[in-house]
Amino acid sequence: MERLVPDELWELFARVVPPAPTRPQGGGRRRYGDREVPAAIVFVATSGCTWKQLPPSFGPSGPTAHRRFSEWSRARVWAKLHRLVLDEPGARGDLDWSRCAIDSVNMRALKGDLTGPNPVDRGKKGSKVHLITERTGLPISVGISGANLHDSQALRPLVRGIPPIRSRRGPRRRKPAKLHADKGYDYDHLRRWLRKRGITHRIARKGIESSTRLGRHRWTIERTMAWLAGCRRLHCRYERKAEHFLACTLICYRRLTK
Template sequence: MWDQFAALLPVRPATDPSHPLGCHRRRIADRIVFDKLLQVLRFGCSYEAVADSTCSATTIRNRRDEWINLGVFAQLKAIALDAYDRIVGLLLDNLAIDGCITKAPGGGEIAGRSPVDRGKQGMKRSLMIEARGIPLGRVLAGANRHDSPLLEPTLDRLDDLGQLPDGITVHLDAGYDSAATRDLLAGRGLTGEIARKGVKAPVQATKRWHVERTNAWHNAFNRLQRCYERKESVIHAYLDLADAIITARSLIRQAWTLYRWDTRPTRRP
């Protein structure tokens, strides 16, 4: 993951060439900051908690914002998704979309009153995945937003995937059971498999369980489960990094079954 991330970074001098004496303090290595960001993503701790003599919290934030402005996190996710598509293949004929509410104690640009947490600040992710659970795109909103209005901007993420197969089926839960949703899907040439309100349907009996599992994968990264970030761009960056990790992890597991190579592990990773 780091090798690919480093290939996307621009070349930077070790010291500031504009310093009049040419002896400015050396730049903190990008690898150190990348490892710190992974710790923040996985454990959900503060920047001050992971800062030490090798890197300060201010440097972590500044380097994070620099990489966000360069679009490195989004590029890393796109590369991981393209590699998965080439080696394993994305199953785009069956998609699933669902919302997931998480905590946002610090509020922020996309936080709202959570209806499932006594009105505390929360965030909703409207996530779209393919048939095996690989994340394709998401829309962020306040926790007080209903899933149904977020369906259209979530489906807009399909435009980033290029050529799509014919006869795509979108699997949705009962929260999307409305005439407006069916009209939206029909207008895009999509088929909707929507659970009916008032009719019990175990998630295991449908193809929606993959999106529930992917939401659980995301929530395993504690920075996403309890998000203290206030800027939407930073939250998207952490989600892109998490998506790249989830996609690469799934790629390794699928490739172990589909391919053989000299250094292939004897057990499935």
Template sequence: MKGTKDHVVVEGGGLPLGLAISGAEVHDQQVALATLDSIRVPRPHGGRPRRRPRGLAADKGYDGQAVRQGLRQRRIRASIPERRYAHRRKRGRKPLSDVVLSGGRWVVERSHAWFASFRRLRVRDEKTSVMHQAFQTVAAMFMCLRRLLSPLPVTS
């Protein structure tokens, strides 16, 4: 299969924190931890950038022992729904699913739609993955600038 798949980690409002790309045939679980490792959020008063989110919501494609173990090692609270395996018996304790985290997966889909609004990312003309990732980064910067320059909602 030809093509690429874009992986993105977003914050609660939909702004991208980490980006990664992979081949279209690569399973999401194989790139999940590498995508998390791409997070670097600067702290407001200096110091080392924040590299670990407090919580993570993902879809069923990321339900795997290696991903869950990697998240546990990084001390990241995860909400990943279980896949339904009809052919095997479940043993051990059931993974916890955080209701507060699981309600926000639509934010990632909205962020993918924001990335798709950039023609250069929607129709890939670049031959190298480095150039595609560079355009992803530029699109992420534009998304952050839009958020910074948008007027704040009036509250009464």
């Protein structure tokens, strides 16, 4: 359990987890403590096993871990934890906002909302994970959509979705200095929107320049997406609800970029 959820991470987790519900009538089985459940959830999210296949060594059963996972997902615990995790390197000045990058990766989906025909997978049902990373590859904004959504439509929501993150000096920050993107974001209205917000854009132009040159600064986000695709729970989407799939994504990001 210590390997999957270190004490430092648990201290942050304890700040955002909601209090356990009370039973006015009393009775019933003892509820597993919150300290025992996160390791089981992290194991399922990163290993790809089903909830029923959760080893008994973790303590809580698979259905118990799944109920707690659903409960915490509805309370946006994972998004709050993601922000707290970013605050630590931000306060130390380890987040590099000078060259952020935006991209997406397609995932096969069996069911659920925010799915659609994947144009690069023979029209099979799928979802798309959109993300913005800072210069070293740490994700600062993550979103989910159907696989048929064009990448350009996710740029504005992702930029707006960057949480206010602590800085070593001054107020919290939520705006990159420069944003790199490939030709899928080559639209003048997006360039105007970024300039209006004071963000320098570096977007490859269709038919004019190669994406290879832009890759000198975008390789970190490509590496992060490769890490993400290696998580068996995300290799194929099994979660019926989009917020559960997003929660698994945030858990895997925290595990892989710790």
